[in-house]
Amino acid sequence: MIAVIGATGFIGTHLTRALTASGRTVRALVRDAGRAPARLTDPAGQTDGRLxxxxxxxxxxxxxxxLLTGARATYVLVQTVTSPQAAGTGDFAExxxxxxxxxxxxxHAAGVSRLLTVGLIGASRHAPNAWVRARADNDAFLLDxxxxxxxxxxGLVAGVGSVGxxxxxxxxxxTLTAVHGRxxxxxxxxxxxxxxxxxxDALDEVATYRRAFDVGSAEAPTYRELLSRTAAVLGRPTPLVIPVPLPLLRTLAPLVERRRRLPRGGIRSALDxxxxxxAGDPTAIRTVLPRPLLTWEAAVRRAT
Ligand SMILES: NC(=O)c1ccc[n+]([C@@H]2O[C@H](COP(=O)([O-])OP(=O)(O)OC[C@H]3O[C@@H](n4cnc5c(N)ncnc54)[C@H](OP(=O)(O)O)[C@@H]3O)[C@@H](O)[C@H]2O)c1
Structure with missing residues (x-):
């Protein structure tokens, strides 16, 4: 049995469906029981495993x-930047x-020795941005x-339901679109x-144990290039871009955090x-888990 923490999230929903579709039994942690079955059941109803x-x-x-008693592995796919947290959990990084x-x-207590998680490409503990440092701190803590x-x-995960x-x-x-930064x-x-x-594929691949891998495209197009390539897939002209100064949005971040009961500081750092x-170096994973990756255009077509 495989435990999934963050099963109702964007990546967690896709992963839970893939695991059950491959015949595995999944135990999903959900905060809202009412939302769980609708989000986690394969829309085609083709589920060989159990949930x-x-x-x-x-x-x-x-x-x-x-959750973990009897599990042989757990996935951790959570973030607290846009997920409301109970009072007293501190800022988003805490x-x-x-x-x-x-x-x-x-x-450790339940004897579950295998844990898989998703971080952020290129994240460094010395990054100027608090959100990026928190991703790198989390990776280091788990690897240790x-x-x-x-x-x-x-980096950017392409699929409907991913905010970016x-x-x-x-x-x-x-026709006209605002862009954060330039x-x-x-x-x-x-x-x-x-x-x-x-x-x-990494679940039982020993060569991935105790390691972090950047994953995704070797190319890193600019946001404007991605916009133009996406518009081309949609059969539309490239929109005119209006840069929005980030300082304006930053000043609104604490208001959003208070209104949505979000931990302090996350929205501002994520906006920055x-x-x-x-960008990072996704070459190492390709020798350990070779797979052809979808191009941007194919990913957009699949999502639309
Ligand atoms: N999406 C991307 O493009 C992307 C890119 C790079 C890295 N990542 C990383 O991948 C991971 C998953 O991202 P995502 O986009 O799938 O996130 P997401 O859609 O926002 O989902 C977050 C999940 O965390 C759960 N959660 C938050 N606080 C919880 C708590 N106190 N107790 C139980 N569950 C809690 C949420 O549950 P509720 O449904 O109950 O709120 C939700 O299932 C994150 O670490 C993120 O930084 C994502």
Whole structure:
């Protein structure tokens, strides 16, 4: 049985469906029981494996014990930047660090030695951006946890339901579009099906244990190039771009965080990061888990 933490999220939903479709039994952690079956069941109804659901919060040790007892591996696919958190979990980085520490402790206690997660391409502990540093800190913490950990680190994940991809798709369908920063930031990308393919294939691949891999395209087109290529797939002219100064959006971030009960600081850092490059070196994974990756155009076509 495989546990999935973050099963109702964008990547978690795709992964849970892929695991059950391949005949595996999945135990999914969900916070809202009402949303779980609709999101996690294969839309085509083709499910060979079984899906159990544990309702609860990743900050609750008893929930984690229930989730992980009897599991042979767990996926951790959570973020606290746009996911509301219970009061007292601290800012977004503290909330994630505490949750990961509880997950690692629960995994050790339940005898679950295998953990797979998704990070951020090129993330460094010395990055100027707090959100990027938090991704790198999480990777380092997990890799040092004594568990058999694999971290896959994508840039922009292409698929409907991914916030960055949905915005780009919507922008490509307009005549005029606002762009955070100037639109010259370079983004490596990966189709969600390819990311999920790597996550499933890595499960029992010992060569991925205790390692982090950048995954995705070797090319890192600029945001404007991605916009223009997306518009071409949609059969539309490239939209005219209006750069929006980030400082304006930054000042609104604390308001959004308060209104949506989000931990402090995450939205602002994630917004700042929108103007940064998303690039790394995805060559190592290709020898360990070779697979042909979808091009940007094919990923857009698959999503539309
Ligand atoms: N999407 C991308 O383009 C992308 C790119 C690079 C890296 N990543 C990384 O991949 C990971 C997953 O991303 P995603 O886009 O799939 O995220 P997402 O759609 O926002 O999903 C986040 C998941 O975390 C769960 N969660 C948050 N707080 C929780 C808590 N206290 N207890 C239990 N569950 C909790 C959410 O549950 P609820 O449904 O109950 O809110 C949801 O299932 C993140 O670490 C993210 O940084 C994503």
């Amino acid at each position: 159990d659901v544990v309702v609860g919060d990743m900050h609750d040790p008893a929930t984690l014990a229930t 909330a994630e660090r505490r949750a990961l520490a509880r997950i690692v402790a629960a995994a 946890s004594g568990l058999e950990v694999t971290v896959l680190r994508p 991809f949905d915005r780009l798709l919507a922008a490509a369908g307009r 639109g010259h930031q370079r983004w490596s990308y990966i189709a969600v099906d390819d990311l999920v393919g790597y996550l499933v 990061h929108l103007a940064d490059d998303l």
